[in-house]
Amino acid sequence: MKPFDYQRAHGLGDAGQLLVAEGAKPIAGGTNLLDLMKLEVETPTALVDVNRLPLGGITPHGEGLHIGALVSNSACAADPRIRGQYPVLARAILAGATFQLRNKATTGGNLCQRTRCYYFYDLSQSCNKREPGTGCAAIGGFNRIHAILGASDACIATYPGDMAVALSALDATVEIHGAKGDKRMVPVRDFHRLPGDTPERDNVLEPGDVITGVVLPAPPGGTQLYRKVRDRASYAFALVSVAAVVHLEEGVIASARLAFGGLAHKPWHDPRVEALLEGQAPSDALFDEAAALLLDTARGQGSNDFKIPLTRRTLKAVLREATGGTL
Amino acid sequence: MPITINGAEHDLDVDPRTSLLDFLRTGCGLTGTKKGCDHGQCGACTVLLNGQRINSCLTLAVMHDGDSVTTIEGLGTPDAPHPLQAAFVRHDGYQCGYCTPGQICSAKAMLDEVAAGWTSFVSDDVAGAPKLSEEEIRERMSGNVCRCGAYSNIVAAIAEVAEAQA
Amino acid sequence: MTRLYTMDKPDERNRLDAMAQGIIGRPLDRPDGSAKTTGVAPYAAEYVLADCAEGVLVLATISRGEVVEIESAPVLGMPGVLAVIADPRMITRSAQGGAGKSPVREIHKVDYYGQPVALVVAETFEQARDAATRLRIAYRADDPAKVPLEQDDSHAAHEAYGEPVEQGNLDVAMRDAAHAVDVTYTTEGHASAAMEPHASIADWDGNTLTAHSSLQMLKYNQKELADALGIKPEQVRLISPYVGGGFGSKLGISAELTAAAVAAIELGRPVRVVMSRQQVFQCVMRRSETRQRIRLAADGEGRLNGFGHEAWVSNLPGEKFAEPVTQASEFLYRGEHRRLRIDLARIHRMTAGSVRAPGEAVGMQCLEAAMDELALASGIDPVELRLRNIPEMHPSEGLPYSSRRLAECLKVGAERFGWDGSDRRPCQRREGEWWIGTGMATACRVHNLNEAQARVTLSTDGTAVVESDMTDIGTGTYAILGQIAGEMLGLPPEKVLVQLGDTRYPPGAGSGGSWGAASTGSAVFAACESIREQLAEQLGVDEADLTLKDGTAVAGNRRIPFTELVKADLTETGHFKNGGIDEKFAIAMYGAFFVEVGVNAYTGETRVRRMTGAFGLGRALNAKTATSQCLGGMVWGIGSALTEELVFDPRDGHLVNHDVAEYHVPVNADVPALDVVLVDERDPAGSPLQAKGVGELGICGAAGAIANAIHHACGVRVRSFPITPDKLLDQLPEL
Structure with missing residues (x-):
């Protein structure tokens, strides 16, 4: 250090x-x-050290909630309002890391979690995210945990977190206090970036910005699921994860909010997939079509090719469960 | 303000880079807290910070003035062990002993979390009251790696103490 | 006085069962438990030495070449930095188990990515770590494309390892077999990943180098360090009373110890060097990846006529060790036509060495998966298939077996588990989205013995002390040595103090190869027998007629407490040697695993739901610690089956997943309730204790049982370990 x-x-x-x-x-x-x-x-x-700033607490905010940036992951997942009305968020937080880490990790910090790319972590390897312009050793290397969507020639890293995936499905908003005292609201879906030519930038934060909180919209109801596929039963990053908030009305999918972890440089959200599902009666054919659309630009890097079928299968599992279907 | 460790106050006059773990081990001579990976990947350094379990390797000592830390030495001693320490011995919930202080600190906090109604990823109803099944203990103790593979006995030791407390 | 016991014939006297104290084998708590659970047990890095400096190793970032220049100056100008050391006394590889001499120490020559090339010493750890990270090193690197980095690399040299077994004609046996299996399995490299990173504090007083170090076999380690430093072994004292796990990785000394020692000598003050977790992965022993071709030729009843097990493994140039994959295959099953051989490829990765149960850990898991394939091909219950193939005599050497409880383990384990092997067709049971299946495997591990000494003192106050440089790496040595001495001398365990892990004590066997208990325990036993004889002589009775219990000697109708009987401390050193018993008998430990798994029909995630292990390992000296060792082995089996895999980048040979976040050892949630049965056994050829080895058997075959259960669950036979979800996905039944 x-x-x-x-x-x-x-x-x-x-x-x-x-x-x-x-x-x-x-x-x-x-x-x-x-x-x-x-x-x-x-x-x-x-x-x-921002820990003594008054950014704790979960408070009502319109019809939704404001989660202070310093609320620990544990406190957020333990809050009765989160557990009762936003179970997809509670479940996603509990899927990540461990109780020890969640006791320390904060809402704002977790949004800024950096990739777990092995090459990013290893100073002896080239990495455009760590050191722009040096190249990406993950391309052509061992890239089991890497992106299949939205990657660039400069970077194939993934955003590793779980919480933000649920926040994306919930269409939450990040509250940011700028250096000049301004406050701006950025949808979680726009908070993280795709790598493009500037993979060193994970998100849209500017120097001097402080995340002050996350705003959840009104409780969405519906069936809320967070499914995480990983190599170990616990304490492992997602190979693929799916957050889903699905409403079924009279046998038809009235709405489906879906976000995916482990696939890209950001929690992946594809409005085309939601539009496809909405207004349709649930069926395996529909789910297959949704998966095909979600993955129509997916590209494997070698060791992560399996993520394409894994995502297809996991999405099917989630949609079946959310619509009362079974295997 | 000083930091309180096992009830005693300590000054935080250290290199800002010093992790709480290194401060405990080197600065305070409390080597019961172990360094297994130094990166929050094994749980051997688990201590209680204001009653909650954390990885002491992933926080800086200087951030904790005014805080209260309990380490394995503060939970119990050879002459007056904590019920969890005694249960780990009875059930052979350890082998080499290196992950053990972290396991026991973790278990202590875990029982408090359950009492406070915290659910886990394996709870059927994330909004409901948790029931401490063996599956729940396993999930909640998964932040403490034991390479000797004493998990079955660790679960048995914790379950016994949890039952006695119930 | 020294009492020599040479194990050259079975010891049928079964003396321990005839003793009166009644503590041998009992599931007593470990005497070291209180210190470990309260955090007061000191591990290597935790000793306080005045004026101790902190060292951090620097590792190479090329796969082969030379260090041209170490740019020390900028780093030496950093606050607190005391020295940058690259000294020819520093080792660059870990010593192999039992080497007793220094491993390679060409500090300017690089043989693998991650090899230690320098040490940075500073006043504080933070200063040293920062300086070590910033130290610039110029290399002359060989073109990685020309450096053999994988077994299949065309530049890699190959050699035959050990004595191949060529017997009869396996090809003909395969051709004529009613049922034949010819399959190739692979396993990836494994790391021991002991929880305590390799750590040493060295202190040099001008004549003696004293080191607190995390080590498994002090008598060899003392010689290894002395050889590296160019001093006499008597000038080295090693202290390791508590070792935070070893699993083979601390059999020999590692780079941090010689680095600390050299720095302490050069700086004239104590120096502590603790490897980071990443460094432990990068420069300590790995278990070699393996490729294994297994050929099984059986008659219509499943009896093996032909048996082939060929393995391809790797190691660095110059290393004598090769993963002895076929070790148990030599004698486990019948088959007169045999072919066993090991091919060793020389490649540039960190040293391959012993990782828990070298040989059988990966050999048995593949053999047992292949046996399952034979069971399916022949339609025979997998348990029955194994029972039919237990040979009468060693199939190559014609030796008789010593006590062998394989059949009992298979039967007892099957009953405990509720095994039904009548229909092994896959995909028959689904619960929700989980395919459920069961599988089984045989466990087998050769029995090893090693020379050992231990000193036992019976004191005038009616207590005893046992001393040896033997280590307890979590195995329960403190407990069992106390129980042996207590049983033999008639003392309750709290009256026996066991002191270990210091080269000032007599040289024990060291912890490795599952030999610690049987070897060092036998040295304690021999010392105690001698003390018993001295007491008997004093009382004028035959030693066999002497009863010792609860600190009192009973001879005829006399009862005399030790406090009266022992006028001066009685000290005896037991010296145990293997006198070639293993050339007269095939001696091994056996067992059986039974597993139920769930395989997720959508994702291919596998979870072990329950697991039973039945083991015949000779006398269990402490049922509690022996059971724990077996449990631990089974957890390793889960890791080997499902998650553990060292990944090397083929372009430059660097280890990609060098931490515990990405090298996945099982966590608590991966491990269900495990059931261990110790099948009662006394093996007179195992040791004078009738005990054999315990620490490794639980892993040997366990992963095979899991692979077989996965096949039974979902119909996918994966011949590449670990069985991660991606390997199942494309073959799982359609959704």
């Missing part, structure tokens, strides 16, 4: 000013940032 100035932010404005400085990074739970700093994948020159 490189030496850094440890600074504590005492207010939002204060935090913004400290974070505008080149090389400054905010730290909340630290479970991902310190992991990367020990390896010197992350080398902030100043670490701004």
Whole structure:
């Protein structure tokens, strides 16, 4: 770990000013940032501790909820309103990491979780995300956990989290406090970026930005599912995950909100798939069609080719379960 | 403000880079907390921070002034062991012993989480009250890797203490 | 005084069962349990030495070549940095188990990606780690395209390893067989991944190097370190009373120990070096990946006439070890036409060495999967098939078997599990979206013995002390040595203090090859027999007529407490040697695994639902610790079957998944309630204790049982371990 100035932010404005400085990074739970700093994948020159900012608590917000950026993953998943009205979110959070990590990891920090790409983590390997312009060793290497959708020639990394996948299905919004004191609302679906030519940027945050919270829309009801496929029964990143919020009315899919983890540089959301399903009676043929549409641009990198059939099968499982079907 | 560890106050005059884990082991001589991976992947460094279990390797000591930490040494001693420590011995819930303090700290917090009504990924109803089945214990203890493979005995030890507390 | 016991014939006296104390075999709690569960047991890195500096290793980032320059200057200017060391006394590979001499230590020559090439020492760990990360090293690298990095690489040299077995004509047997199986299986590399990373604190006083280190076999390690440093073994003292797991990775010394020692000598102050978890993966032992061709030729009743097991493994150039894949295949099943051989490819990955149950761990899992294929081909219950193939004599060497409880294990295990092998057709049972299936396998592991010494002192206060440099790596050595001494000397366990893990004590067997208990335990036994004789002589009776119990000697109608009888401390060193008993008998441990799995019909995820292991491992010296060892082995079987796999990048040979997040050892949720049965056994040829080895048997074949259960569940036969979801997906029944 490189030496850094440890600074504590005492207010939002204060935090913004400290974070505008080149090389400054905010730290909340630290479970991902310190992991990367020990390896010197992350080398902030100043670490701004935002833990004492008043960003805790889950409060009513219109018909929905406002989750403070510093609410721990554990507290969020344990909140009766989240568990009762947004079970897909509770389930997704509980699918990720461990109780120990979730006790520290925060809502804002978890959105900023970086990829688990092996090559990103290994300083001896080239990585455009870590060091722009050096190349992507994952392409042509071992890429079992890598992207099949939305990847670029510069980067095939995936966003590894679970929480944001559920937030994407719920169409939640990220509340951001800018360095100039401005507040902006960014849909979770637009918060993370595709890698393109600038894979070093995971999301749309600008220097000095502080995530202050996440806003959930009104409880969507319906059947809410989060399904995660992984190599171990617990404590493993998703090979593929699916978050689903499905309404069935009189035998017809009235609405289907779907998001996918493990497939791309961001939680994957494809409105075409939702549009296809809506207004249709559930059937295996329909689900196959939905999977085909979802994956029509999917491309394997070798070791992750299996994710294409795995996604197809997992989506089918989720849609069947959500619509009362069985195997 | 100092940090309170097992009831005693300690000054946090350290290199800001020092993890809470290294502060406990090197700064305070509390080597019962183990370093297995230093990256939050094994759970050997689990301690209780203000009553909640965390990986002490993935937090900085300087961030914790005013906080209260309980380590394995604070849970019990050879002369006055915590019921979980005694149950781990009885059920042989360890072999080499290196993951053991983390397992026991984790188990302590886990029982408190269940008492507080926290559900887990394997709970049938994520909104309901959790029941501490063996499957639940396994999921909730999955953040503590035991390479000796003592899991069956760890589950038995925890289940026994949980039953006694119920 | 020293009492020598040479194991050259079976010991039929069965002395332990004739003793009066009644503690041998009992499921007593470990005496070290309290220290381990309360965190006061000190592991290698945890000793406080005044003025101790911190060292961090630097690893190579090329697969083969030379270090041209180490750019030390910028790093030496960093705060707290004391030295950058690349010294010819530093080893660059881990020593093989039992080497007793230094491994390769050409610090400027690189043989594998991740090889240690330097040590950075600083006042604090943070300073040292940062400096080590920033240290720039210039290499002259060989073109990776010309460096053999995989077995199949055309540049790789191959050699035959060991003595192949060529007997009869396997090709003809295969051709004439009523049922024949000719299949090739593969297993990937494994890491021991002991929870305690390799760690050493070295201190040099000008004459003696004292090291707290995490090691399994101190008597060899002492010589290895002395050889590397160019000093005499007597100038090395190693201290390892608690070892946070080894599984083979700490049989020999590793790079952190010589680095710490050299730094301590050069700097004149103690130096601690702890490998990071990533470094443990990168530069300590791996288990070789294997390819295994298995040929089974059976008659109409499933009796084997032909048996072939050929394996392809790898190691670094210069290493003597090769994964002995066919070790148990030599004697487990019948078949007069035999072909067994091992091909060793020389490739540039970190040293291949012993990882828990070298040979059988991966050999048995593939053999037992192939046996399942034969059971299916012949329509015979897999349990019955194994029962029909238990040979009368060693099929190649003609030796008799010592005690062998394989048949009992198969039957007892089948009954405990509720095995029904009558219909092995797959895809017959589904619960919701899970295909359910069962599978079984034989367990087998050769019995090893090693020379060992232990000193036993019976004191005037009626207590005893056992001392040996033997280690307890989680195996239960503290418990069982105390129970042996207590049983022989008539003392309750709390009256026996066992002191281990210090080269100042007599050299034990070390922990490895499952030989620790039987070998060091026999040294304790021999010492105790001698002490008993001295007490008997004092009382004027035959030793056999002496009863010792609860600290009192009973001879005829006399009862005398030790506190009166023992006028001066009685100290005896037991010295145990293998006198060639294994050349007279085929001696091994046996067992059987029974498993039920669920395979997800959508995703191919496999979960083990229940698992029974029945084991015949000679006398269990402590039923609790022996059971735990078996449980642990079965957990390793789950890992080997489903998740564990070292992945190397074929372009540059670097280990891709070098941490615990991506090398998937089983977590608690992967492991169901496991059921272990210890089948009662006394093997007079195993040791004078009638005990054999325990620590490795539980893994040997377990993964095969899981593979067989997966086939039974969903009809997919995967011949490539680990069986991850991607390998099942395209063959699962359509949804």
